[in-house]
Each structure stands twice: as C-alpha cells, then as structure tokens.
Amino acid sequence: MALLGTVFTGRQSMAAEKIAGPVAAELIRVIDGDTVLVSAMPWPDHHVTTYVRLRGIDAPELKSRCPAIRNAAERAQSTLTSLLNASPVVALSDISGDKYYGRVVAALTLADGSDPAEALLSAGLVDPYRGGRKKAVACP
Known part of the structure; x- marks a missing residue:
C-alpha cells in the first residue's frame, strides 16, 4: 500500500515518516512553552x-527545581x-511522531x-532545538 509517498510492507514502522500538512487544528489548551493540546x-x-x-524549539521546564x-x-x-x-x-x-511522550512534533x-x-525564539524565551540530547541547564 502506498502511504505518504513511501511503500510499506508487512509490519514496517511509520514512526520516522512525516506528513507535510497542512492539517487544521483547534487549540484546546497550552501545556507549556513548547507543547499544546489540539483537536486536529x-x-x-x-x-x-x-x-x-x-518543532524547532525547547522551552524551559515548568517542573524544574530551580525558581529561575x-x-x-x-x-x-x-x-x-x-x-x-x-x-x-x-x-x-x-x-x-515523538518517540517518547505519545505526542506529535509539528510546525504550527x-x-x-x-x-x-x-x-x-525571537523573544529569547526558548532555545532552538534540532533533536538529540538537550543540554543541561544550571540554575542561575
């Protein structure tokens, strides 16, 4: 069966595949500085x-022990x-797909x-993120 421009056979995983979009979505709520819940x-x-x-950003963590x-x-x-x-x-x-948290990664x-x-990013509120291990942030 052809899907997303790729032919899949058997139980081949689609986790690494991308959908170009656009897909319309309505905001349900903002979770944190880089994650939202939507009805797509x-x-x-x-x-x-x-x-x-x-996609492309990493926000500071709301659950950090550091007040700053x-x-x-x-x-x-x-x-x-x-x-x-x-x-x-x-x-x-x-x-x-996002391999860890059951969410998708997308540009909005x-x-x-x-x-x-x-x-x-322009406001300096988040860091750029291109995948891989995030850098550890020390409490200022």
Whole structure:
C-alpha cells in the first residue's frame, strides 16, 4: 500500500515518516512553552485530540527545581498562550511522531501566517532545538 509517498510492507514502522500538512487544528489548551493540546482535523468530520510539540524549539521546564528556570518556563507558557488565544485555529505541518511522550512534533502556523515558535525564539524565551540530547541547564 502506498502511504505518504513511501511503500510499506508487512509490519514496517511509520514512526520516522512525516506528513507535510497542512492539517487544521483547534487549540484546546497550552501545556507549556513548547507543547499544546489540539483537536486536529486530518479528514472531513474527523477530530483527533493530540499533544503537539512545537518543532524547532525547547522551552524551559515548568517542573524544574530551580525558581529561575520555572519563572522562565512560565513566561514562555504565558506568551504561547497569548499567541494562541488570539488565533485558536492553527495549521499543523511537517508532522512526525515523538518517540517518547505519545505526542506529535509539528510546525504550527497561526491564522495570520505567523509562527509562534519563531516568536518565542525571537523573544529569547526558548532555545532552538534540532533533536538529540538537550543540554543541561544550571540554575542561575
């Protein structure tokens, strides 16, 4: 069967495959500075609720023991919440699976065409992330 431009045979995994998109989605809630919960609409009259990690960024952790890191995480989460509350319908693109947390990784585009991940990067609230092991952050 041909799927996503690749031929799959038997029980071959699709975990490494990507979907170009766009897939329309509605915001349910912001989880943290780089993850949201959405109701995606990949097919007419079908809704899939899923967590989406924003492609290309890494936000500080809300559960950090360090007060300064938690504060930075709250600022990133608050900014992302403001951006998405102004545009609760988004488009997901460059969609792939996330091997650890049962979510997808995708680029988000707001209704006005802007990229919230880029806005967070420009504001210095998140770090760029291209995969691999994250750098350890010491408490300032």
